[in-house]
Amino acid sequence: MPADYLLSVDLGTSHTVAVVVWPDGRTRPLLFDGSPVMPSAVFLDPAGTLHTGKDAERLALTAPERFEPNPKQRISDGTLLLGDREIPVTAAFAAILSRVARAAIESVGRLPDAVLTCPAAWSEQRRGALHDAAAQAGYRPVKILTEPVAAAHYYTSRLSHQVQAGQPLAVFDFGGGTLDIAVLERRPDGSFGVLADGGLPDLGGLDFDAALVAHIGETVKQREPEIWKRLENPNGASELRNRRELWEEVRGAKEMLSRSSVAPVTVPDMAQSLHLTRGELDQISRPLLSRAVGETQRVLALTGRRPEQLAGLFLVGGSSRMPMVSKMLHEGLGIAPTVLEQPELPVSEGAALALTATVPVTPPAAVTSPPANPTAPSLGLPPMTPASDETVLLRRNGGAPLPPPRRGTVHTARRVPPKWIAIGVAAVVLVAAVAIGAWWLLNPYKQRPFADALTEVAPATAISGELDDGVYEVRSRGDRSVFFYTTASDDESGQELHVRALSNETGDAVWSQDQVLEGDGWNNSYFLSDELLAFSQEVETGEYKFVFLDPGTGEVRNTQTSASRNAARSGDLLVIGPEADAGAGFKVFDGDGERVAEWTAGTEDATVADWSLNWVPEDIANPTEPSNGDGRLWAVTSDNVLHVYDAESGEVIVQREIETAEDLYYAWDGKLYVAADKETGYELNVYGLDDLKQLDSQFIESGDVGPADMTDCGEALVCVAEAVEDQTDVYHWRVYDADAEEIAHEFDDQEYGWIEPLGDRLLVEYYAGDSKRTQIYDKGFDTVNNSLEETFAPIDGGSALAWPARSTFGTVTGGVTGLGRDGSRAELSTDLELYACDATDTRLACILPDGLQVFSFRD
Template sequence: MPADYLLSVDLGTSHTVAVVVWPDGRTRPLLFDGSPVMPSAVFLDPAGTLHTGKDAERLALTAPERFEPNPKQRISDRTILLGDREVPVTAAFAAILSRVARAAIESVGHLPNAVLTCPAAWSEQRRAALHDAAAQAGYRPVKIITEPVAAAHYYTSRLSHQVGPGQPLAVFDFGGGTLDIAVLERRPDGSFGVLADGGLPDLGGLDFDAALVAHIGETVRQREPEIWKRLENPTGASELRNRRELWEEVRAAKEMLSRSSVAPVTVPDMAQSLHLTRGELDQISRPLLARAVGETQRVLGLTGRRPEQLAGLFLVGGSSRMPMVAKMLHEGLGIAPTVLEQPELPVSEGAALALTSAAPVTPPAPVPSPPAHLTAPQLTGQSRGLPPVTPGSDQTIPLRRGGDDQSPPVPPRRGTEYKARRIPPKWIAIGVAAVVLVAAATVGIWWALNPYKQRPFAEELREVGAAEPLSGEVDDGIYEVRSVGDRSVLFYTTSSTDESGQELHVRAVDNRSGELLWDAEQVLPGDGWNGTYFVSEELIAFSQEVQSGEEYSFIFLDWETGEVRNTIPSWARDAARSGELLVVGPVGGNAFEVYDADGEQVSSWELEGEETVAQWNLVGTPDDIANPSAPANGDGRLLAVSSIGVAYVFDVESGETVASEEIETVDDMYYAWNGLLYVAVDKETGYDLNVYSVEDLSEVDSVRGIESGEVAPAAITVCGETLVCVGELVEDQTGVYHWRVYDADAEEIVHEFDDREYGWIEPLGDRIMAEYYAGDDVRTQIYSKSFKSVNNSLEETFDPIDGGSALAWPGRSTFGTAVGNVIGLGRDGTRAELRTELEVLACDATDTRLVCLTPAGSQVYSFRDE
């Protein structure tokens, strides 16, 4: 068998490309259905056969729940739920690689030695998954080269661009689901080393598709509202097919606009086609691409090099084809990028070229054998009552059933989240406005169109740096952690050496390195800590009880040194953070004071006459749903309800009164969210839910006569961008609720959670995460936008950490050590066990780090890449 052929495979997020290198050096891309680019999609039929490429896409129209368009994005999940079966991600990879192998055998008569590519940031565990998949597909041990290194070799060899020793080259790899950026340096031996890498895991071609669908949807909604309603929220197989066809139409139009100035879009069930223009695409794309340009500048900055020092900026990946990509990079960096007509191809061919140089490769991994305890029936799935696995035209694999015998609803596939997401009208309006006012809407439209990405978790929880020992022996007083961005503040108490009482210690750590930034030992001797701590990018503040139940002090610390900036005496214990400001109140029963991070007062105000404050809270904002680990804590306004039932809205920074109006009584429940004030008014046999505008306190809606018997509403909380949940306590129980969901867009109660005994409820992105009781155990269940349960219930409770995932950890606000597990939860219900039996005093999480006080000291852990 000839040994001098070489097969090079780039298994990408959206597409797979393979190139065969002939013995004389000629290269030829393999064709799949007549194209060198094969969709990286898989479809599992009822017989257990995995179909790939365009076959998978066609079959997806018959059963969308059996389809995964982007298995590479699911590598951290380890398994993919297709229909009622869990398929290992490596098996999906193996099916794709088997399809490539058959094409290679048809081309050259045998399966050559192979090289595969992977992102530069992939861990050894992820690379091992590629080795495993290749072995399952019948490949001899393969070599793996990183994608930017492969692209660099194509740039110098095939395009004949000169990159001298020591010169940097930037590779901008823009695919369907992610953006990967790397700056490489040419070594004296001709190989390339990565100087810095980064990217945006939540930005790719799918995001542009989502923005364009939202733009088209605004027109369809105006002309044919019923058609758009079916496309936005399909209920059957035919409507699901129509939605998929719309997305395919939009994607095809986007690709056509890279070659022409206008492209038609056929909307299912609409008699007349719509059109997209190059100008519309450019204007809608600009806000998204602004993030890509900024990330490129950041990665280049990590190397200490300037743009003009680059030997080149090479654009690869299918999404790089859009003309606006090169244009904005040229504008932002001042250098002209290099982009090809088919930017999907260079990585695959470049990987083969790299093998002739000194480029580092990953050595073949040993092929794992099935565990000895798995019997043949277990491997085939027949012992679980599944259809037998039969040979087919695609890869056939052993499978196992996902979920329990009740066949829970299928969670949405990772690559189709945009299709399932209902984009609220106000956010679509922002997207349309961006066509006219791009610069002003850059941040807003991006947040609007894509705030709830589910990011993968790492395979395990990893220590970041060594534990920093605590100062003194901790007592059973306070253990608190507050994390924000790249830094965390940790509070703990020790017994004082002179027996005068407790001493509070405050320290700050760098979440990226785990290093101790400062340790303010014995900050404030004394006792009476009342457990209120406020931390943001600029602010560190906490309160101390000076005189029991009467006088308090708020202490402000310097973020850089830990030194006390200011101490503010106060007769109010309550406070809240509004951005970088601290709101204290009610002071003296009827006033509020606002302080900046230095402890300097910026505003103050009081209610009129003899009124006192009965209730108050900040006006919440949907930004907090997308970024719950670093919330903004309000939109800059404060709601206060007086002792005679007058509602006031104040501007926090200026102290000015925005609106005031006598609305209901002080005994009612008030909650301000997303520009609206919700008031639950208790009645004899139930309650009314009245809705007012925060701007002028005018009534905008009212749901009257909600029947709850003699049970009054006991809680109102946010459960979505336009959703609030009203909780009714279950009789004779504490902390057990029935919840009703009000939708501000629909202006009605859209759902009741009354089938279980529920605890607290909160949003997880555009889904709802609810705690419920199973006997004495508390469990967690995720619900979709249509209030269907997603995946199985989980025997842990979780805190949201970003718009697409949550985290469970031990020692949440407990005194003394706690031992428990650290578990990640995706919005699709997938569970990632990161660490078992972790012993801690207290922890807090950002979207990438878990920071804990442990018996060994302060310790930072990483559970995903930044």
């Protein structure tokens, strides 16, 4: 087997993460006990064997004195006392790296060359300890890259954030034991150099755990002083075990409070559980996080740069998951941080991505065993951007790879609605203006039955080549489904994108189209209508190529280049709008890729702050085949002017000066809704899109909580989301009725996710403990049937479908469920393994391990 695989390992204080890079550039995280995140814990048994990860944590319950949960935190000590034996810290590191090595060998058949990561402030002596541990674990001489540099490469490559040469980027690495902060600068060759670094060696997730344990202890001490005495000063294995169980309980409660408002804590030997609230966590966390914010400000000041000059503030490390971290950094620095759902992962994969650039690494140290292969490969890894749908967006505050955006938004700089469903296309309601006698036949919201199970329309069409992680997407419409996936090209020149069309009626292949990757990566945006089929590619930094195919034959009709990736489909036209910092020009193309309009919004000095289309109720009865608006486009420019255009011609329909470009805008059914922050709440102002005359104004008392998003949720309904403090993608909602000109309902008694219409009813997501559920509401806002465990995508006016959401790392397995507007469920499949799917109102098209497949779930 050729020595061209690469193993990247981030051995952290609390957790270890490892990624294997395949020769063709695919990346896969190694799994340990089914998880990509392994505890960096060791346990020494009486026979002298070191156990690691969750095995070590389980064994710790039998003999806590033989357990060390955070060996990296003890590197300065040199040795660890485990039970009656003292071992070198490097032996603990070697045990963890050996566990990683075994998983890598199981995955690829051998131990690849490796790159390890370490904090920027680590001395050569500490880095030498990593080299020694790797040698003991059987690795060939490893390369070592600093964690902030690795994170920076993930930020620019995997997340596709633009950092220009000379721009600074701050990395806030908040792990279990320490806080490490670095400000880096992008060099002209694409590498990163550290301008300043710092941190707090005595502040990490463990310190929050300790503060919470002390807080719980005050209650236990009052109720059961003897129990607390034993927990505070344990004597013997049993009491040590109880103390560890308490810390695990508190840690679990802390993590639960990032999703819920209350979390139980079971105290050993106490009959009744205690509870922690999010308010208590915030109160305890604030003074600790104030130190973190202050240190971030100090490190940034060392560079002479201001917060607003940063290209981004990237949060990594497991402790960054706490919502209060982002909140206080935002308050203290005035910029919105980027944090992922699994902030433990970016450093490991970023280290592998960094090897595609010329970056300084620590050379292999002298080791006792001879090197088998002293040179780790430098692999050409194309950056993978997140999948998007017919609208391409900049990332929101969360920064994680965004799922396909809902139909209703093209925000170029600020707000991007969350997505809780795999299809990513929001629904709207078709006006049911039909005669009462023909109501059932013509009712666009009637419920249609599902089949008993998914049925294969035809045998799967084989995939050409081995599927990699670059692209796997599906777009279905009417009589065809179009599949996009990438493989390594046959001539070893890079990735190759395969586009395949299958008939939804017969499942047979209709046409195929292959394109070799020319630049930095596929931008993963796809546009499909009856006359338009296009996708985009980032050919180099800041330059995008839009490829137009013939929907009937797959032949390339045209290509166009743009400095912007922000685009939206309007009917059979593709509108490419400006980036927030790329000027103010709009370009419109037809299905042949020919330019039909071009114009500049505002003045030469004004940039476009936000833009989108006017979405229409007629689309809701056909959510899988929407028209995408009525051809009108609105844009807000930085000189506080609102413009409304005809998208096909570029002609100005109307324009007027507004209060501020920073307000929240949404166009629905010929009306423009503007949510404007005020001191004690916000105003919801409604204007006619034809003349921008004000139709209504509602002041909403919400305290310090302002509007976070808007979406359509009925024929005459627009829903306004208010973010729940210290939580991500959790909202309270106000439902505005344009016909009645009033707030018709408030969803504020629970923690809610997204809202969208199902015909003339609502699909409302809410959180129940750790799980997310869906509830249907009728027109009177009364609940319909029972709440549902899945998240559904509307497929017509009276039904919806749920299937496993696509994963960044390969296949996912789960059920496919149909849903009627009356709340009835149809279990169509229980164990479908897939890469990605899309649906029409009768077909589900998927990329499976066996190939491309079209399923039928109703006639």
